[in-house]
Amino acid sequence: xKKLFYISFIILTFIQLFTSNIFAQRDMFSKDxxxxxxxxxxxxxxxxxxxxxxxxxxxxxxxxLEISLNSNGNLSSSNxxxxxxxxxxxxxxxxxxxxxxxxYANTRKHISLMQVTGNFNANITSSNTKNTITDLLNxxxxxxxxxxxxxxxxxxxxxxxxxxxxxxxxxQATTNNQSQSLNNTSTDNKQSTTEFYVxxxxxVGMGRIESVEDARQTLYIVDxxxxxxxxxxxxxxxxxxxxxxxxxxxxxxxxLDSRLHLMEEITAVDSFFVKNSLLDKSDAAYFTTLYDNWxxxxxxxxxxxxxxxxxxxxxxxxxxxxxxxxxxxxxxxxNRMGGNLAISYSLEKPASLYLQHSVSAQLRLFSEFPVxxxxxxxxxxxxxxxxxxxxxxxxxxxxxxxxxxSRTYFQTGISxxxxxxxxxxINTGLSDSNPWTKSIFSNTSFNLSAYYYVSAxxxxxxxxxxxxxxxxxxxxxxxxxxxxxxxTIRYSFF
Numbered sequence: 001x002k003k004l005f006y007i008s009f010i011i012l013t014f015i016q017l018f019t020s021n022i023f024a025q026r027d028m029f030s031k032d033x034x035x036x037x038x039x040x041x042x043x044x045x046x047x048x049x050x051x052x053x054x055x056x057x058x059x060x061x062x063x064x065l066e067i068s069l070n071s072n073g074n075l076s077s078s079n080x081x082x083x084x085x086x087x088x089x090x091x092x093x094x095x096x097x098x099x100x101x102x103x104y105a106n107t108r109k110h111i112s113l114m115q116v117t118g119n120f121n122a123n124i125t126s127s128n129t130k131n132t133i134t135d136l137l138n139x140x141x142x143x144x145x146x147x148x149x150x151x152x153x154x155x156x157x158x159x160x161x162x163x164x165x166x167x168x169x170x171x172q173a174t175t176n177n178q179s180q181s182l183n184n185t186s187t188d189n190k191q192s193t194t195e196f197y198v199x200x201x202x203x204v205g206m207g208r209i210e211s212v213e214d215a216r217q218t219l220y221i222v223d224x225x226x227x228x229x230x231x232x233x234x235x236x237x238x239x240x241x242x243x244x245x246x247x248x249x250x251x252x253x254x255x256l257d258s259r260l261h262l263m264e265e266i267t268a269v270d271s272f273f274v275k276n277s278l279l280d281k282s283d284a285a286y287f288t289t290l291y292d293n294w295x296x297x298x299x300x301x302x303x304x305x306x307x308x309x310x311x312x313x314x315x316x317x318x319x320x321x322x323x324x325x326x327x328x329x330x331x332x333x334x335n336r337m338g339g340n341l342a343i344s345y346s347l348e349k350p351a352s353l354y355l356q357h358s359v360s361a362q363l364r365l366f367s368e369f370p371v372x373x374x375x376x377x378x379x380x381x382x383x384x385x386x387x388x389x390x391x392x393x394x395x396x397x398x399x400x401x402x403x404x405x406s407r408t409y410f411q412t413g414i415s416x417x418x419x420x421x422x423x424x425x426i427n428t429g430l431s432d433s434n435p436w437t438k439s440i441f442s443n444t445s446f447n448l449s450a451y452y453y454v455s456a457x458x459x460x461x462x463x464x465x466x467x468x469x470x471x472x473x474x475x476x477x478x479x480x481x482x483x484x485x486x487x488t489i490r491y492s493f494f
Contacts, residue, residue: 050240052350053304055215058245059107060252070096086131094123110162111208112153119146137181144174152201156208164203164311171196188325195319203311209348212304214251217297218244219353220406221269224293230286231278243272266294296406302356303348314339338368338389356401358413364393391421391439407453418442441471462487 073093080086099118105111122143129136152166176191218240225231235243250268255261269290273279279286317336322329347359367390399413422436445467452460464485471478 050215050219050237052212052215052302052353055212055241055244055304056108056210057106057214057248060249061103061105061107062252062254063101063103064254065101066099068096068098070094070098086129086134088127088129090125090127092123092125094121096121108156110153110155112151114151115149117146117148119144121145135181135183139179141177142175144172146170146172154205159206160208161206162204162208164201164205164309167198167200169198190324191322193319193321195317197315197317199313199315201311201313203309205307205309205311207305207307209303209305209307209346211301212350213298213300213302214248215240215244216302216350216353216403217293218247220297221290221293224289225273225286228285228289230281230283230289232280233278235278239276239278243269246272266291269294293406299406300401300403300409302350302403303358304350306347306349307345309342309344311342311344312339313342336368338366341365354403356403358397358399358401360395360397362393362395364395366391366393387423387425389421389423391419393417393419405453408451410450410452412446412448414444414446416442416444437474439471439473441469443470444468457492459490460488461490 071094073091075091077089078087080088097118097120101114101116103112103114105113120143122141124139124141126137126139128138148168148170150166150168152164154162154164156162171194173194174192178189180187222231222235222240222243226234246268247265250265253261253264255264266287270282270287274282315336315338317334319335320331320333322331324330342362342364344362345360347357349357351357368388395415395417397413397415399411402410419439419441421439423439424436445465447463447465449463450461454460464483466483467481469478469480469482
């Protein structure tokens with residue numbers, strides 16, 4: 001309890017400090033940014049400096065609709081002879097249909113993402129064993145269907161303040177029918193469940209986080225072409241910015257053929273160099289250098305900016321289930337309602353072309369209103385179970401990324417996740433004076449990952465994590481430390 005209190009105090013102080021900072025820097029992402037407002041480090045390309053922090057993506061609107069259908073199965077049959085003579089056969093058939101519609105927009109006025117998905121899966125399994133003693137047939141028909149809709153929209157004003165509107169809705173239905181016939185005696189077992197979930201989100205915030213790996217890629221391309229001796233002159237800051245915007249636009253074009261997309265991308269960048277008379281020559285060295293840095297210059301995600309956000313997410317779930325075996329059945333109907341109130345802070349700061357700082361902090365309060373779970377069957381009247389669950393959750397995280405070149409990275413980070421919750425169960429017809437049960441957990445983890453491109457022959461990859469987990473539930477305490485490590489060295493002799 002004390003640990004959670006201290007962490008909560010730290011996170012609130014932390015957010016307060018950065019909130020005042022972000023209000024002072026609220027125009028840092030506008031086009032006419034005042035460089036004196038933000039302490040920045042610039043990356044030099046010869047005598048030209050270009051700030052990753054000041055880059056912003058152009059207006060992007062992208063839609064896609066994809067449908068995938070998969071089917072697989074197997075069939076086997078065998079005869080055997082020992083003390084009994086018989087045969088065994090089995091079959092399996094599975095089909096999956098997945099659909100997704102996605103609409104993404106990133107403009108100065110709003111950032112939105114809408115997704116509509118449908119996942120439908122069905123399979124049939126059967127087996128038959130027949131000999132002089134046994135005649136057994138098993139058959140299972142299973143299907144699982146999920147429809148979901150998600151929407152998230154941050155609408156900005158000229159001061160980089162935004163209104164958040166969003167939500168998530170889903171409907172899931174599953175059935176599992178099993179039948180068995182043993183020596184002409186049949187039994188049936190049928191199970192079915194349905195669940196409907198809705199969770200709207202409302203919030204306000206300030207600040208904006210931009211993806212800047214395209215700006216980083218621009219610097220790699222220009223620097224590599226300069227070293228190859230194909231550039232006629234240095235690029236100005238304005239030219240570097242315009243080239244990066246072209247790169248961002250062409251990357252976000254929707255293409256059904258990846259080869260055509262690559263051709264469009266290389267053509268767009270090449271046209272910029274030609275149009276602005278930036279090339280001394282366009283030989284094989286130029287195109288191979290451009291292609292290499294296009295393929296490998298933006299392998300790692302880089303971001304810049306910061307946000308402070310307060311959001312409210314109420315939710316409700318309605319579900320039902322039925323389990324029947326021959327003439328005996330059981331049914332349950334339940335609903336769950338609650339909500340989350342969260343205050344969050346995120347910071348992404350590219351300290352240079354090579355260093356990236358990432359900070360996240362969140363304080364979340366949650367409460368679940370009485371849950372009604374009514375169960376009844378063919379042999380009983382039924383009963384209702386209610387429960388209350390409320391508490392607070394705190395999460396903190398920091399990571400440092402080091403990117404010495406386009407193919408190598410080192411990342412390390414530490415995170416803390418702590419929660420205090422109270423739960424109370426109330427059974428209808430019994431005393432409602434059941435005591436509240438307190439639970440506490442804390443998870444502190446440290447992680448490290450690296451990929452070192454030593455040369456074309458040698459690559460080294462390392463990853464590891466160490467975590468301390470502590471939990472208390474009623475009279476039960478648990479404290480454990482867990483760790484994992486992986487390392488690979490790859491060397492090609494020829």
